[in-house]
Amino acid sequence: MSGIYIHVPFCYKKCSYCDFYSVGRNRLNEDFANHVVEELKLQNININDRLVKTIYFGGGTPSQLPASDIQKIISATHGCFAIDSNPEITIEVNPDDITPSAAKEYLRLGINRISIGVQSFIDAELAFLGRRHDAQTAVNAIKTLQDAGFDNISIDLIYGLPNSTLQSWDFSLREAMKLNIQHLSCYHLTYEEGTPLTRKVKKGRVQTLDEEISEKQFQLLNQVTSANGFIHYEVSNLAKPDYFSRHNSGYWLDEEYLGLGPSAHSYNKLKRWWNPASIETWKNSIQSGFEYVESEPIDSKTRFNEMIITRLRTIWGIDYDLLAKVINSLNLHPIRSQLGKHLKGGRLIIENGKIKIPPKRYFISDSIISDLLIV
Ligand code: SF4
Structure with missing residues (x-):
């Protein structure tokens, strides 16, 4: 089965840490949805697996998109693909945009999963991040969605914030746990090149958090969520049983x-291709037969690296026999010895024939993974 992702590149205002492609919402008009539909009609032939099980509106801020535009895009997917009888349809929303009527509209459109960008339940942290909502608005939005009937809600939280402590992170986590949500995505704050936050760090106006505290925050995440019935199924994602993100799982399970x-970005097992990060160039690209789309073929080296990068971060891991076979066939002696080193050190384990990183070591997953890549 396959998935469809729609990048909605409009934001009411830019957050200080964000480097996703987005522009001001004043540039949003119905032209956007019309171009998405046009692109879908032209691009759909590139996907071999014709059964779509998930549709995901991400951004940017998809909750800025009028319901009529969302409807137009969902209808067009039905015209181009066979849609699973019970598809997962997710929309990322900003807490400020959630009203009872918006929640009702989403349900009417068949959206059955909401991912809400909360980030923190502490007002000072939200102001630091440049978010436009406060903690109470986030709580109200979640309750509004639940009252409307949503029972599959994910919230995003960020840890590792400058000036945060173990106690402040504990507070946000426990607030989240009180809200009867089904899914949690937790990311360490990253300092992306070119963002206002990174400029402040470079000028010495913001001090990054000590790595030791970040690591303790990560361990706390594990403790608090597992005590509340969550499964840490991917480095940054935790969910109650039966509520793993089907869309994102598709990325990790090679769909x-x-x-x-x-x-x-798109992927069909043979190649990966991606649209230009500019609305104008993207529109020109559609009109010119995808002149500005870049792509890379998936050769055996890329396939190996992608298997390591995606699967090792999950509870599914990699089939150990398969991995050993690929390592032998590609003569990857240094990687074999790195594998042995991490297995001996307990940073990798083999469970039921699958090799994986134990969740308590997820914090150092990047360094383990980088040791196992073909460079
Ligand atoms: S974090 Fe989300 S809301 Fe903020 S600028 Fe980035 S995409 Fe927009």
């Missing part, structure tokens, strides 16, 4: 996906 909209 095909079509990405529509500026900067969106």
Whole structure:
């Protein structure tokens, strides 16, 4: 089965840490949805697996998109693909945009999963991040969605914030646990090149958090969520049983996906391709037969690296026999010895024939993974 991702590149205002491609919402008009539909009609032939099980509106801020535009895009997917009888349809929303009528509209459109960008339940942290909502608005939005009937809600939280402590992170986590949500995505704050936050760090106006505290925050995440019935199924994702993100799991389990909209990426097992990160160039690209789309073929080296990068971060891991076979066939002696080193050190384990990183070591997953890549 495959998935469809729609990148909605409009934000009411830019957050200080964000480097996703987005522009001001004043540039949003119906032209956007029309171009997405046009792109879908032209690009759909690139996906071999014709049964779509998930549709994901990400961004940017998809909750800025009028319901009529969302409807137009969902209808067009039905015209181009066979849609699973019970598809997962997710929309990322900003807490400020959630009203009872918006929640009702989403349900009417068949959206059955909401991913809400909360980031923190502490007002000072939200102001630091440049978010436009406060903690109470986030709580109200979640309750509004639940009252409307949503029972599959994910919230995003960020840890590792400058000036945060173990106690402040504990507070946000426990607030989240009180809200009867089904899914949690937790990311360490990253300092992306070119963002206002990174400029402040470079000028010495913001001090990054001590790595030791970040690591303790990560361990706390593990403790608090597991005590509340969550499964840490991917480095940054935790969910109650039966509520793993089907769309994102598709990325980690090597399923095909079509990405529509500026900067969106697509994959069909043979190649990966991505749209330009500019609305104008993306529109020109559609009109010119995808002149500005870049791509890379998936050769055996890329396939190996992608298997390591995606699967090792999950509870599914990699089939150990398969991995050993690929390592032998590609003569990857240094990687074999790195594998042995990490297995001996307990940073990798083999469970039921699958090799994986134990969740308590997820914090150092990047360094383990980088040791196992073909460079
Ligand atoms: S974090 Fe989300 S809301 Fe903020 S600028 Fe980035 S995409 Fe927009």
